[in-house]
Amino acid sequence: MAVLDTAVLARDDRMPLALTVNGRPVRIEAEPRTHLADLLRDTLDLTGTHLGCEHGVCGACTVLLDGEPARACLTFAGACEGAAVTTIEGLDDDVIATELRAAFNREHALQCGYCTPGMLIAARDLVLRLPEADERRIRVGLAGNLCRCTGYAGIVRAVRAVIAERRARGIPTRTPGADVPRGLGPVGARTGTATVAPTPLPAAAPAEGPAATIVIAKDFRPAHTFAQSFDVAHPPDAVFALLGDVEAVAACLPGAVLTGSPRPDAVEGALRVRIGPIAARFAGRARIEHDAPARAGRILGAGGDAGGRSATEGEIRYRVEAGERAGTARVVLSVGYTLKGPLAQFGRPGLVRDLAGRLTAEFARNLEARLSGVAPAAPADLHPIRLMLGLLLDPLRRRLAAWRASRP
Known part of the structure; x- marks a missing residue:
């Protein structure tokens, strides 16, 4: 029976981000929990983005995310990997914003000015979208931006004037962000591919499919690291030999599929994840290193999902040692990873570590079954909820087994 042991090695909550700002x-x-507004104001010194309620109600923090208005106080910075962010400072030379500023001055549409940056960005979106200067639709469109000074009448007049003047000049409507392909998800969740520092795989057959755009960082430094180990009731040499068989390992890992012919030093594949009716597929590539004399190895990979712009890089170092009993082995793992994009906001180290523990336990059971000549019962998809339920139910199962064993 495989036995799992988990220990924390290190924790660093900061993650690298690459985005375009203005x-x-x-x-x-930045930390994954950092909100975009705090990143813009405190780190990039773009204080034109104001913070009011910090609950997404007042609209003072509105910015453009991939061309669409978004609440910066509710948007995780980690969800903006690869996104284009435009603040009020980035609209200094924007034609529509310039016309709106002139109209706001003319119609006395500002007093204290605290709401004005977010109000201008929201108004700019209406100027782009509304076919005519409809007061009711303008008021509905600005309902998410609160002003405690003006009473809104001047603001509405200013927006109506700009829309009317532009339509009179023959300038048509345009959907903001229409040139950016979108997938399911919040504002800014573009359809894209994961990208990391360009260090290609060793020269061999060219990559194909989604993994072809993914490259692996040469100097990868994980944001989070933890250790795991499990015991297998088979000799260490047999366990190490099986771990060197990429196809056999994929057959033991829940949700894993190979998308190309594996090589001794590289592999392309995908991980299928299903949570209820929602399914996702993470494509990736990995480099493989083996040290037969030390019965050790290293897997360094990168991957991402095409729909949600999430990306991950990871490293697994493993070592096969002799177990406590003769003829058994202990596999010691060191796991390092970095999450980017929308996935990062759910990637709390404790949650990831628990899920990885359940995944490793299931992998260990399948590995032991294969070494025993039994086909592993790996599920077609990775079901995180089922794995977490197993984590919660295991103590109950152990108590029930101990109670049964204690009965005469």
Whole structure:
């Protein structure tokens, strides 16, 4: 029976981010829980983005995310990997924003000015979208931006004037962000591919499919690291030999599929994840290293999902040692990973570590079954909820087994 042991090695909550802010590429480190508004104000010194309620109600923090208005106080910075962010500072030379500023001055549409940056960004979106200067639709469109000074009448007049003037000049409507392909998800969740520092795989057969655009960082430094180990009732040499068989390992890992012919030093594949009716597929590539004399190895990979712009890089170092009993083995793992994009906000180290523990336990059971000559019962997809339920139910199963054993 496989036995799992987990220990924390290190924890660093900061993650690297690459995004475009006001047309300028930015690379920065931030905690996954950091909100975009705090990143813009405190780290990038773009204080034109104001913070009011910090609950997404007042609209003072509104920015453009991939061309669409979004609440910066509710948007995780980690969800903006690869996105284009435009603040009020980035609209200095924007034609529509310039016309709106002139109209706001003319119609006395501002007083204290605290709501004005978010109000201008929301108004700009209406100027782009509304076919005519309809007061009711303008008021509905600005309902998410609160102003405690003006009474809104001047703001509405200013927006109506700009829309009317532009339509009179023959300028048509345009959907913001229409040139950016979208997938399911929040504002800014573009359809894209994961990208990391370009260090290609060793020269061999060319990559095909979604994994072809994914490259592996040469100097990968994980944001989070933890250790795991499990025992297998088979000799260490047999266990190490099976771990060197990529196809056999994929057959033991829940949700794993190979998308190309594996090589001794590289592999392309995918991980299928299903949560209820929602299914996702993460495509990736990995480099493989083996040290037969030390019965050790290293797997370094990168991958991402095509629909949600999430990406991950990871490293697994393993070592096969002799177990406590003769003829058994202990597999010691060191796991490091970095999550980027929308997935990062759910990637709390404790949650990931628990899920990885359940996944490793199931992998260990399938590995032991295969070594015993029994086909592993790996599910077609990875079901995180089922794995977490197993984590919760295991103590109950152990108590029930102990109670039964204690009965005469």
